[in-house]
Amino acid sequence: MLRTSVFRLLGRTGASRLSLLEDFGPRYYSSGSLSAGDDACDARTYFTTPIFYVNAAPHIGHLYSALLADALCRHRRLRGPSTAATRFSTGTDEHGLKIQQAAATAGLAPTELCDRVSEQFQQLFQEAGISCTDFIRTTEARHRVAVQHFWGVLKSRGLLYKGVYEGWYCASDECFLPEAKVTQQPGPSGDSFPVSLESGHPVSWTKEENYIFRLSQFRKPLQRWLRGNPQAITPEPFHHVVLQWLDEELPDLSVSRRSSHLHWGIPVPGDDSQTIYVWLDALVNYLTVIGYPNAEFKSWWPATSHIIGKDILKFHAIYWPAFLLGAGMSPPQRIYVHSHWTVCGQKMSKSLGNVVDPRTCLNRYTVDGFRYFLLRQGVPNWDCDYYDEKVVKLLNSELADALGGLLNRCTAKRINPSETYPAFCTTCFPSEPGLVGPSVRAQAEDYALVSAVATLPKQVADHYDNFQIYKALEAVSSCVRQTNGFVQRHAPWKLNWESPVDAPWLGTVLHVALECLRVFGTLLQPVTPSLADKLLSRLGVSASERSLGELYFLPRFYGHPCPFEGRRLGPETGLLFPRLDQSRTWLVKAHRT
Ligand code: ME8
Numbered sequence: 240m241l242r243t244s245v246f247r248l249l250g251r252t253g254a255s256r257l258s259l260l261e262d263f264g265p266r267y268y269s270s271g272s273l274s275a276g277d278d279a280c281d282a283r284t285y286f287t288t289p290i291f292y293v294n295a296a297p298h299i300g301h302l303y304s305a306l307l308a309d310a311l312c313r314h315r316r317l318r319g320p321s322t323a324a325t326r327f328s329t330g331t332d333e334h335g336l337k338i339q340q341a342a343a344t345a346g347l348a349p350t351e352l353c354d355r356v357s358e359q360f361q362q363l364f365q366e367a368g369i370s371c372t373d374f375i376r377t378t379e380a381r382h383r384v385a386v387q388h389f390w391g392v393l394k395s396r397g398l399l400y401k402g403v404y405e406g407w408y409c410a411s412d413e414c415f416l417p418e419a420k421v422t423q424q425p426g427p428s429g430d431s432f433p434v435s436l437e438s439g440h441p442v443s444w445t446k447e448e449n450y451i452f453r454l455s456q457f458r459k460p461l462q463r464w465l466r467g468n469p470q471a472i473t474p475e476p477f478h479h480v481v482l483q484w485l486d487e488e489l490p491d492l493s494v495s496r497r498s499s500h501l502h503w504g505i506p507v508p509g510d511d512s513q514t515i516y517v518w519l520d521a522l523v524n525y526l527t528v529i530g531y532p533n534a535e536f537k538s539w540w541p542a543t544s545h546i547i548g549k550d551i552l553k554f555h556a557i558y559w560p561a562f563l564l565g566a567g568m569s570p571p572q573r574i575y576v577h578s579h580w581t582v583c584g585q586k587m588s589k590s591l592g593n594v595v596d597p598r599t600c601l602n603r604y605t606v607d608g609f610r611y612f613l614l615r616q617g618v619p620n621w622d623c624d625y626y627d628e629k630v631v632k633l634l635n636s637e638l639a640d641a642l643g644g645l646l647n648r649c650t651a652k653r654i655n656p657s658e659t660y661p662a663f664c665t666t667c668f669p670s671e672p673g674l675v676g677p678s679v680r681a682q683a684e685d686y687a688l689v690s691a692v693a694t695l696p697k698q699v700a701d702h703y704d705n706f707q708i709y710k711a712l713e714a715v716s717s718c719v720r721q722t723n724g725f726v727q728r729h730a731p732w733k734l735n736w737e738s739p740v741d742a743p744w745l746g747t748v749l750h751v752a753l754e755c756l757r758v759f760g761t762l763l764q765p766v767t768p769s770l771a772d773k774l775l776s777r778l779g780v781s782a783s784e785r786s787l788g789e790l791y792f793l794p795r796f797y798g799h800p801c802p803f804e805g806r807r808l809g810p811e812t813g814l815l816f817p818r819l820d821q822s823r824t825w826l827v828k829a830h831r832t
Contacts, residue, residue: 283324285539286312289547290332290375290524293356294341297363298587299625300548300580302597303613305329307577307708308546309369310614313765314703317787326539328528329364330375331357335517336410336496339503349503353378363597368606368768373528377520385527386520387508392566393452394508402451404493407433411440412550413517415493438550450495450513457561458489464560464570472556473706474620477549477576481556492558494519522559525571541569549578575706577619583626595625604819607767608634614766615712631819638770641719642759643815646774648726649752650808656736660753660779660803661746663795668747670796680729680744685751688725692718692755693792699762700787708766715762722755750804753778754793757803761790770816776809 288308291301312327332338333353342349357376364371375382393399407416416435421442423431433442462485465471465478472478495513498506504514523531529539541563547555552574560570579586582593600609612630615637617623649655668681695718702711726748734745760774764785775785780803783789795801 283326283539283542284312284315285529285543286315286325286327287525287528287543287545288329288371289545289551290330290377290521291360292337293331293333293353293360294337295589296356296594297360297597299595299597299600299613300587301360302363302367303580303617304546304548304577305364305369305371306367306610306613307575307617307619307706309371310708310765311544311546311575311703311706313370313768314700317761317764317785318700319786319788326373326529327371328373328375328525329360329369329371330373330524330528331360331377332517332521332524333357333376333378334504334520335413336501336503337413337517339501340410342503350378366598366601366606367610375524375528377524379527382520382524382527383505385531386505386515386523388532389523389526389562389566390508390515390519393562396565396567398453398456398565399450399494400453401448402491403446404449404451405446406444407435407442408445409435409438409440409442411435412438414554416442417490447493447497447500449493449497450507450510452492452494452519452562452565454492454558454561455489457564458485460564461485461557461560464564470573471570472552472574472576474576476620477552477556477574481552484553484557489557492516518554518558519562522554522562541572543571544573544575545571546575546577549576552576575619577617577706578622580617581622581624584624600630604630604634605816607770608638608816608819611638611712611767611770614708615716616709618709619706628821631821634816635818637716637719638767638816639814639818641716641723642774645719645723645726645752646756646777646815648723648731649749649756650777650812654732655749655808658808660801660806660808661749662743662804663750663793663801664743664747665795665798667744668751668796670798678743680747682728684728685725688718688721688755689751689793689796691721692758695758696762696787696790696792711762712766715759718755719759722752722759725755726752750795750801751793753803758790758792761785761787773811773813774815777811777815779803779806779809 286308288305291297308327308329312325315325331353333349338349338352342352345352347355353376361374364374390399404415407418407421408414409416412435420436421433422436424434424439425431434440435442462482465482465485469475469478472481494516495507496504496516498512498514501514504517505520507513507515525543525545526536526540529536531540545555555574563570581587582595585591585593587594597609603609604612609630612633615633616629650658652658655661664678666676666678668685669679672681672683672686695714698714699711702708702714729744729748731745731748734741734748736742736745756774757778757780760771760778760780763774764771784802791799793801795804
């Protein structure tokens with residue numbers, strides 16, 4: 240649609256055409272709505288990942304959660320106006336029965352286990368380039384203060400009462416389950432034991448006097464919130480699921496456990512015989528990070544985007560907004576939900592021995608390679624299957640061959656001996672398509688390429704807004720293919736710099752291809768930061784020219800000066816992404832045996 244409109248615009252003649260280009264051209268090709276002046280971008284945004292349980296080492300699913308948040312946050316920063324407008328937190332969830340039991344099984348004090356595994360998450364995230372501004376551990380003193388304060392607010396508003404809770408509890412998922420969500424599973428010796436229908440984890444019967452939260456009061460307010468904010472939960476199917484849950488009965492929720500049973504947690508203020516329910520404790524981390532209960536937290540709340548996996552949707556989309564409403568606060572602005580990674584068709588689990596270690600993957604496929612793979616192949620709406628052959632195939636075809644090959648073709652010394660950004664010739668490639676003349680060389684497909692790349696930043700931003708990062712990468716990849724087709728079609732290696740006829744067109748072909756590469760490099764920064772840096776540095780694009788607000792694609796085509804024309808290319812001539820050897824694909828097979 241945009242392509243048609245720009246052609247309509249370009250189709251006008253004479254002075255009016257020029258003034259229209261002045262008025263509208265730059266907005267069209269500079270990804271106008273993505274730039275610094277944009278209202279949405281002036282506002283602050285606070286991105287969060289879930290905080291990760293420390294009962295076991297991180298796996299690729301955890302890294303995926305963090306990468307999605309990282310890419311969203313980096314993309315938001317690219318839109319400007321300044322990185323100070325974003326905050327990005329992650330951390331570890333260290334209390335509760337699950338951790339208490341894991342420490343006992345490992346023969347460790349809970350603090351020892353927490354320190355050890357929390358450190359593994361921090362190391363992984365550092366290695367993977369997760370650009371978080373905050374890392375929180377729920378065992379920190381600041382968090383205890385925040386949770387106990389939040390509890391006090393709920394109590395003072397009459398939302399907590401003492402009552403007897405009787406029912407199933409799943410320690411692995413740290414949740415209560417109604418009878419209908421429990422089934423019997425046959426054990427190895429023929430006897431059966433009760434498990435959660437959803438997760439398959441064992442459950443046990445509990446009967447305790449606890450503090451209970453009046454969750455049932457919040458069914459209607461939650462429905463109103465979701466119906467009034469259709470984008471609150473993205474992708475849409477998850478929004479729909481939550482509304483369906485809210486059509487059912489919403490019983491009150493037990494929010495504490497007897498301390499004699501659960502000692503590893505935050506005590507209920509004024510009642511040491513009870514420990515605060517780990518999910519209430521964990522969810523408040525999002526407030527602790529931004530300074531709650533001090534008033535400073537208000538500058539970041541509720542401008543919050545939570546990134547979560549589908550298994551913890553109920554906690555974030557029902558319990559958390561209900562707690563917040565109960566405390567007199569607004570629910571978070573957005574909840575982005577993703578699905579899970581399976582391995583060779585199976586759920587990842589310690590007992591199956593198929594857990595994929597993300598640090599091994601980062602070493603094997605490089606940080607940028609593995610980031611690209613997870614974000615390009617991970618689809619939020621459905622589970623995705625991991626196996627090594629898939630990684631090698633994708634990275635070789637899209638990063639090494641298509642993108643790396645394109646860069647190499649346009650910058651290699653034999654084709655670009657002056658190693659500069661060549662000039663664009665408006666006579667060879669006039670802005671009006673369909674012109675004929677002896678020096679006109681551009682063809683219809685070339686105009687299609689320019690139009691596709693010009694609209695790419697907006698398309699990518701829309702995909703980010705809809706939490707479809709894989710579609711953003713698919714769109715970039717498709718434009719890379721189109722650009723390779725452009726270079727192939729005009730075979731610059733057959734043109735001669737010495738010929739006055741060939742030279743302007745040869746320069747134009749390279750100029751257009753480099754401009755496309757500049758757009759790809761800019762748009763890939765949130766996903767493959769080092770690779771994008773290498774690409775942009777090779778093109779001679781300085782650090783201050785890499786934001787979306789600065790992305791004036793192919794200005795010469797639109798009648799504007801191009802700051803890159805004649806500029807020297809960067810000195811780094813190495814491969815952008817080295818091809819991977821198929822024989823490196825034994826990681827998952829090794830796990831399977
Ligand atoms: O749930 N594929 O922590 P967690 C993709 N502590 N994502 C996966 C996955 C997989 N195979 N397995 C897990 C918790 N995840 C709580 C959160 S937040 C206040 C408290 C994702 O370590 C999962 O969906 O079990 C979740 O988003 C995240 O990893 C943390 O899971």
